[in-house]
Amino acid sequence: MQMEAKAYSQVSFIIGKMSEELRKKIPEYIIHNIEDKKDKSYKIDVDKVSNLELMDDTRKILSVLYTDYIAPVEEKAIIKNKERLIKLREEEEKKRVYTSDLFYDKMEDLDDDELDEETEGKNTEEDNNKKSIVQSTLIIAPAEEKWYQKLEKMLRKFGKLLYDLFG
Numbered sequence: 001m002q003m004e005a006k007a008y009s010q011v012s013f014i015i016g017k018m019s020e021e022l023r024k025k026i027p028e029y030i031i032h033n034i035e036d037k038k039d040k041s042y043k044i045d046v047d048k049v050s051n052l053e054l055m056d057d058t059r060k061i062l063s064v065l066y067t068d069y070i071a072p073v074e075e076k077a078i079i080k081n082k083e084r085l086i087k088l089r090e091e092e093e094k095k096r097v098y099t100s101d102l103f104y105d106k107m108e109d110l111d112d113d114e115l116d117e118e119t120e121g122k123n124t125e126e127d128n129n130k131k132s133i134v135q136s137t138l139i140i141a142p143a144e145e146k147w148y149q150k151l152e153k154m155l156r157k158f159g160k161l162l163y164d165l166f167g
Contacts, residue, residue, distance in 0.1 A: 005039035007057030
């Protein structure tokens with residue numbers, strides 16, 4: 001994903017208005033990279049950062065900078081945990097959407113033997129394509145994890161999080 005050059009200009013402006021203490025937390029190569037990618041012709045005509053109309057890309061860049069470099073350790077852990085939860089929810093939603101009984105219902109209706117009997121003597125290319133499509137739908141629907149496997153995975157992640165936090 002390519003960020004807009006004006007967003008880098010806004011981020012550069014905001015970094016320039018930061019206190020020296022906060023600016024030192026951001027590695028020099030990151031600041032240099034932002035300076036290289038900014039739109040040199042874009043001028044920001046505001047006195048305060050609070051008056052600046054931020055672009056979406058600017059918000060994204062600032063959130064990454066804050067999470068990775070500026071936030072205190074405790075807050076970083078909370079942010080990373082929230083990110084993990086969001087990813088888990090997205091994965092669960094994908095599982096819910098892509099594990100559809102629609103494919104299984106069609107497979108139950110059409111046994112291999114029935115497909116062979118139906119197409120016996122009439123093996124046209126269209127019939128073969130239908131058969132292969134119905135048989136390949138099993139690849140789309142992943143097997144669902146058992147509840148105890150989900151629990152074990154969750155406990156391992158929680159243990160790793162505790163280990164990362166407290167060493």
